[in-house]
Amino acid sequence: MGYDYKKEYIRWKQWKENEEKILRKHHVDELTISDLRKFDLAQFNAERSFKRHQNVTKDIFFTTQPIYDKKEINNIDDILDEIESESLFEYLKKVDPVVLNIIELKIKGYNINEISQILGISISSIYRRIKKVKKFLKK
The missing domain is CATH 1.10.10 (Arc Repressor Mutant, subunit A)
Incomplete structure (x- = not known):
């Protein structure tokens, strides 16, 4: 089953509108609300991108084993x-x-x-x- 962008966007939009109503009720200025919307939309898009490219049914997912001897790169x-x-x-x-x-x-x-x-x-x-x-x- 693929990621349904439209359905998730509608759910996100409804959540965001409810959140903005609460913020306005508590007298939060519009600039802050706008900044929050931009931030949340960026987070939503990042998550959408991740979920679209995530496919746990690929064969490699089941054969991948953790590698513990890989050296961490610090510099x-x-x-x-x-x-x-x-x-x-x-x-x-x-x-x-x-x-x-x-x-x-x-x-x-x-x-x-x-x-x-x-x-x-x-x-x-x-x-x-x-x-x-x-x-x-x-x-």
Whole structure:
């Protein structure tokens, strides 16, 4: 059974309208209510995206076993220690430190917008740097 976006959106919208009635009853300003709506909608969309792509009936779901010997990555040195390809290791040692920071943040689960804010560089610059690494990997 797939995720029914329309049904869930209607339920979310009804919940949100009831919540906003209560907030207005308690004299909460409209700007705060608007901010809450935007935040809750973003959370709803994130959950929707997760549920849409989650498929517990795939065969891999039942054969996946936890891996406990995987090293946790906390910094750039941990990333370099895990690389088995000598040419990739040499390339990453010579590459701009910003690229290594991008890779580290990406591995930690940050999205491109968050990485852009953290490092203070443009999104297009991040994509350009990632493209260079991918180009090297294709060789």
